[in-house]
Amino acid sequence: MKKLVDKYTRKMIRAGLADDPLVCGLDDELFWNREDEAIPVLGNVVQGMNINSLIYAEPAEPYQTILRYLAERYPEIITPGDCETRTFLHDLPVIHSFSAETVLSCLRKRKSVIIAEDHAIRVVTFGTVSPEQAFVTFSSVCFSSFVLFFADYLDDLRQSNVTARQQKAFAAILPFVNKPAREAPGLHAGPFSTAEQVIEAMIEAGKYTVDFGLVDSYFGNISYRLNDTVYISQTGSSLDELAGCIDPCPLDGSSSSAITASSELSAHNEIFLRTDKLAILHGHPKFAVILSMDCDEQDCPQRGQCHIKCSRERFINDIPIVPGEVGTGPTGLCNTLPPAIKGNRGAIVWGHGLFTTGSTDFNEAFRNLLDIENMCRTQYFKRVQQLI
Amino acid sequence: MHYGWTGKILRIDLSTATHDILQPDEDIYRKFIGGKGMAGHFLRPHVTLDWDHPDMPLLLFTGPLVGTIAPTSGRSTVMSRSPLTGTVADCSVGGRLGFQLKRAGWDGIIITGKADNLCSIEIEDSHVRIHDAAQYRGKDTNDIFDAFFDGSRSVAAIGTAAENGVAFSSLTVDKHHAAGRTGIGLCFGAKNIKFLTIHGTGKIPVRNKKELLKAREEITRLTAASPILMGEQGFSCFGTGSIYDLMDSRRMMPTDNFRKTHFDRAGELNAYAYKENYLPKKYGCMGCHILCKKIAGKGKMKGGSMPEFETMSHFTALIGNTDMKLVMQANELCNRFGMDTISAAATLACYREMNGGIDLSAHLLDLLTQIGTASTELGRSLGRGSMKYAQGMQQDSQPSMSVKGLELPAYDPRGAYGMSLAYALSTRGGCHLRAYPVSHEILRKPVATDRFTFSGKARIIKIAEDQNAVVDSLTACKFIFFAAGLEEYARAYTAVTGVETTAQELLKAGERIYYHERIMNALNGFTAADDDLPMRFFTEAGSGGNAIEIKPLDREAFLEARARYYHIRGLDEQGRPTPEKTKELGLA
Ligand SMILES: [Zn+2]
Numbered sequence: 001m002k003k004l005v006d007k008y009t010r011k012m013i014r015a016g017l018a019d020d021p022l023v024c025g026l027d028d029e030l031f032w033n034r035e036d037e038a039i040p041v042l043g044n045v046v047q048g049m050n051i052n053s054l055i056y057a058e059p060a061e062p063y064q065t066i067l068r069y070l071a072e073r074y075p076e077i078i079t080p081g082d083c084e085t086r087t088f089l090h091d092l093p094v095i096h097s098f099s100a101e102t103v104l105s106c107l108r109k110r111k112s113v114i115i116a117e118d119h120a121i122r123v124v125t126f127g128t129v130s131p132e133q134a135f136v137t138f139s140s141v142c143f144s145s146f147v148l149f150f151a152d153y154l155d156d157l158r159q160s161n162v163t164a165r166q167q168k169a170f171a172a173i174l175p176f177v178n179k180p181a182r183e184a185p186g187l188h189a190g191p192f193s194t195a196e197q198v199i200e201a202m203i204e205a206g207k208y209t210v211d212f213g214l215v216d217s218y219f220g221n222i223s224y225r226l227n228d229t230v231y232i233s234q235t236g237s238s239l240d241e242l243a244g245c246i247d248p249c250p251l252d253g254s255s256s257s258a259i260t261a262s263s264e265l266s267a268h269n270e271i272f273l274r275t276d277k278l279a280i281l282h283g284h285p286k287f288a289v290i291l292s293m294d295c296d297e298q299d300c301p302q303r304g305q306c307h308i309k310c311s312r313e314r315f316i317n318d319i320p321i322v323p324g325e326v327g328t329g330p331t332g333l334c335n336t337l338p339p340a341i342k343g344n345r346g347a348i349v350w351g352h353g354l355f356t357t358g359s360t361d362f363n364e365a366f367r368n369l370l371d372i373e374n375m376c377r378t379q380y381f382k383r384v385q386q387l388i
Numbered sequence: 389m390h391y392g393w394t395g396k397i398l399r400i401d402l403s404t405a406t407h408d409i410l411q412p413d414e415d416i417y418r419k420f421i422g423g424k425g426m427a428g429h430f431l432r433p434h435v436t437l438d439w440d441h442p443d444m445p446l447l448l449f450t451g452p453l454v455g456t457i458a459p460t461s462g463r464s465t466v467m468s469r470s471p472l473t474g475t476v477a478d479c480s481v482g483g484r485l486g487f488q489l490k491r492a493g494w495d496g497i498i499i500t501g502k503a504d505n506l507c508s509i510e511i512e513d514s515h516v517r518i519h520d521a522a523q524y525r526g527k528d529t530n531d532i533f534d535a536f537f538d539g540s541r542s543v544a545a546i547g548t549a550a551e552n553g554v555a556f557s558s559l560t561v562d563k564h565h566a567a568g569r570t571g572i573g574l575c576f577g578a579k580n581i582k583f584l585t586i587h588g589t590g591k592i593p594v595r596n597k598k599e600l601l602k603a604r605e606e607i608t609r610l611t612a613a614s615p616i617l618m619g620e621q622g623f624s625c626f627g628t629g630s631i632y633d634l635m636d637s638r639r640m641m642p643t644d645n646f647r648k649t650h651f652d653r654a655g656e657l658n659a660y661a662y663k664e665n666y667l668p669k670k671y672g673c674m675g676c677h678i679l680c681k682k683i684a685g686k687g688k689m690k691g692g693s694m695p696e697f698e699t700m701s702h703f704t705a706l707i708g709n710t711d712m713k714l715v716m717q718a719n720e721l722c723n724r725f726g727m728d729t730i731s732a733a734a735t736l737a738c739y740r741e742m743n744g745g746i747d748l749s750a751h752l753l754d755l756l757t758q759i760g761t762a763s764t765e766l767g768r769s770l771g772r773g774s775m776k777y778a779q780g781m782q783q784d785s786q787p788s789m790s791v792k793g794l795e796l797p798a799y800d801p802r803g804a805y806g807m808s809l810a811y812a813l814s815t816r817g818g819c820h821l822r823a824y825p826v827s828h829e830i831l832r833k834p835v836a837t838d839r840f841t842f843s844g845k846a847r848i849i850k851i852a853e854d855q856n857a858v859v860d861s862l863t864a865c866k867f868i869f870f871a872a873g874l875e876e877y878a879r880a881y882t883a884v885t886g887v888e889t890t891a892q893e894l895l896k897a898g899e900r901i902y903y904h905e906r907i908m909n910a911l912n913g914f915t916a917a918d919d920d921l922p923m924r925f926f927t928e929a930g931s932g933g934n935a936i937e938i939k940p941l942d943r944e945a946f947l948e949a950r951a952r953y954y955h956i957r958g959l960d961e962q963g964r965p966t967p968e969k970t971k972e973l974g975l976a
Contacts, residue, residue, distance in 0.1 A: 236832045263615045
């Protein structure tokens with residue numbers, strides 16, 4: 001347990017989610033990563049639930065400012081519209097006093113709670129088999145709050161509804177968002193001819209995708225086609241820890257040992273079958289997600305159902321945006337993404353993330369992921385400028 | 389109580405051929421939910437009776453979600469005391485049995501007494517009739533389904549195995565579904581019940597339909613996102629057999645009666661090969677969209693059930709068979725005779741090991757027939773299960789790979805340490821489904837855990853047992869919990885019943901329901917000595933490969949983890965319930 005607690009403490013810090021998280025793991029005895037005056041209260045929270053791990057932390061910037069603002073604007077429940085929220089979190093409950101009772105009242109039914117007390121912001125999340133769940137939830141809370149904040153802002157600008165408080169928060173966050181663009185790194189050059197080369201290249205590309213902030217926690221996936229086998233990251237694997245988490249899947253489906261492969265295997269396979277691309281990379285870069293949700297058709301009859309029903313042809317410059325939910329199913333992105341990405345540098349799935357491809361290796365796919373996200377960020381601020 | 393539950397339980401006394409109606413207090417429903425929980429509540433006062441005592445109740449219970457649009461909620465629980473293990477015996481069973489029972493207006497049935505002659509029970513809404521079934525003596529389950537399973541009602545039947553006292557007899561439901569384990573079929577035999585038909589026409593009132601639709605949408609969205617359930621290699625496409633390849637590649641496929649953990653010929657006998665040969669069609673339980681059942685679409689077996697993963701694995705690797713057709717035939721025979729495929733195959737694997745590892749292929753069908761018809765001395769002694777068979781041969785029970793007498797399914801515990809605890813601690817003996825740690829140790833859900841460590845596993849197993857106890861009480865399917873969670877099901881529960889609840893409150897009920905089973909087993913003398921695994925796992929290594937090493941389990945680490953589990957579960961050092969915990973859970 002200690003090993004896992006320490007690992008996810010480090011990951012929280014490295015992912016920029018918190019500077020000094022409090023993390024605990026529990027088998028027969030409770031283990032905390034450090035001392036903290038909140039422990040007596042949190043100990044009662046742990047006692048009051050059937051769980052094995054918990055994270056309690058003040059989110060790092062810009063999430064702290066974002067959550068402080070959102071908790072004022074939505075004092076009971078924050079409901080972001082992105083895919084991670086819709087699928088896994090449902091909504092983000094907020095409380096305004098810190099006690100075992102108030103925390104339990106939310107965590108008994110939801111995966112997270114945001115504590116907005118005076119000026120302080122804390123987030124509590126938990127796991128039932130591993131602190132990794134608490135980490136993933138924490139990360140999703142930050143991601144979806146970020147997306148909601150920027151989506152709201154653009155929308156409010158358009159309606160001339162931006163408040164002074166909102167504008168102040170926006171200004172405070174800008175320095176964290178306006179970082180100088182980074183050059184794409186040189187990755188292993190393909191085409192690859194052995195499984196070892198493929199796996200090495202995937203591990204490398206995955207690491208950079210996380211390092212560049214183009215995906216959060218265990219979301220995102222990556223694949224490479226070698227002859228008639230698709231090598232793909234496993235479901236729930238973190239792109240920065242892919243060693244041992246890549247499944248070979250024969251394109252003809254003759255073995256199902258890859259039943260643990262990513263939920264987007266069908267979409268990847270379909271892209272490989274429709275194009276001559278060899279590499280696919282999927283991340284959740286924030287501004288691509290935010291812009292995909294920005295639509296000025298206020299009276300559209302499909303509003304509220306955009307993620308599955310949007311029927312307009314939408315683009316951000318040359319990049320198409322398609323509806324589609326995670327995985328298979330009749331409204332799954334496996335139906336919408338493959339035709340959209342063909343002949344394009346990439347495609348964005350509404351409120352979810354960005355898929356890019358490469359012809360020989362991950363250099364092109366990574367560059368596309370990075371360039372498109374940078375383009376989306378530029379585009380976002382351009383739209384803001386136009387509306388001000 | 390106007391929503392979700394019907395509030396009525398049917399009690400049938402076969403000795404007097406009478407029945408009456410029980411209407412338990414609402415707080416009993418709140419405490420035990422339904423299904424497994426409610427059945428346990430009614431089993432407890434009688435649990436120390438012999439399994440075949442006329443007063444030993446046989447229970448069939450549905451849960452509050454059954455008959456509603458909540459996904460995978462067509463299931464029910466059959467429970468009694470096990471003839472095979474002496475423990476609590478409960479099986480979650482699919483098909484339409486629970487659905488029809490609920491529509492007939494019953495949350496459950498309690499059957500006591502013993503009919504003078506072989507009988508059948510017919511339930512048509514509130515009408516209950518007991519018929520003489522002497523003419524069906526010696527008939528296999530197919531004969532019963534041919535006669536009564538026409539789609540208008542649900543049919544549950546035993547075959548000849550249960551008539552002949554086979555300790556691992558199953559109850560077959562709606563032709564393709566089995567309450568397979570712990571010999572529950574023999575409990576029907578003990579009461580002289582050959583089959584049961586149920587048809588109901590009522591509707592289940594739902595408190596808040598809009599909320600239930602939302603919960604349903606959340607749950608189906610999560611299943612669509614699950615590669616294990618709905619992915620192109622998942623259960624929906626290939627059935628449970630889709631994990632066959634995975635188990636072998638993870639080096640945990642029980643081979644040669646658990647002497648090895650890798651089967652050379654697995655690649656030819658995987659789900660894909662069955663699909664090529666039999667073109668299986670999708671089929672499922674009432675109210676389920678996953679459709680993990682597969683029905684053969686061509687060949688002689690057309691229309692018959694395809695083997696589930698456990699059957700595929702145990703009728704090949706475990707007994708050294710490489711003939712797929714033989715697996716199909718063995719599966720069909722077991723279904724016809726009404727025998728649990730896991731216990732049948734594992735008992736034969738034990739027999740094979742005790743006979744120098746002889747090639748069983750040529751005799752397999754004959755041996756199964758001898759067991760199912762009890763036509764020979766060998767058949768009768770194998771029909772007592774591997775543990776009693778091995779002991780009867782004046783050997784120790786070493787070659788019986790079982791826990792508490794229940795034969796182990798197709799996951800080698802040396803390849804997933806949580807599974808070793810799950811097997812040892814399960815209240816019905818060697819069962820994978822109580823805690824199903826394969827979910828996180830192999831299938832990465834809800835997240836992956838390190839399969840080669842005991843660290844953290846004691847609590848993980850405890851939490852999973854609690855969760856699955858809730859699932860079996862609601863009554864939903866455990867498979868959907870690869871994708872959804874109690875968070876979403878709590879919403880469905882509240883929408884259906886109007887009873888406010890949360891995921892954590894449901895888990896608390898699960899803890900109560902599971903602890904209740906520990907209490908019942910303790911009343912029958914079960915202690916820590918029974919919460920153990922065959923010694924082979926601690927002394928022999930499995931078959932490594934693929935850069936995976938399968939070491940023997942570290943006995944000391946196992947016992948430490950088990951002690952932690954006792955502590956977490958609120959049991960004493962001997963694994964027995966404590967008065968404090970019993971009181972805390974409202975079970976005194
Ligand atoms: Zn994604």
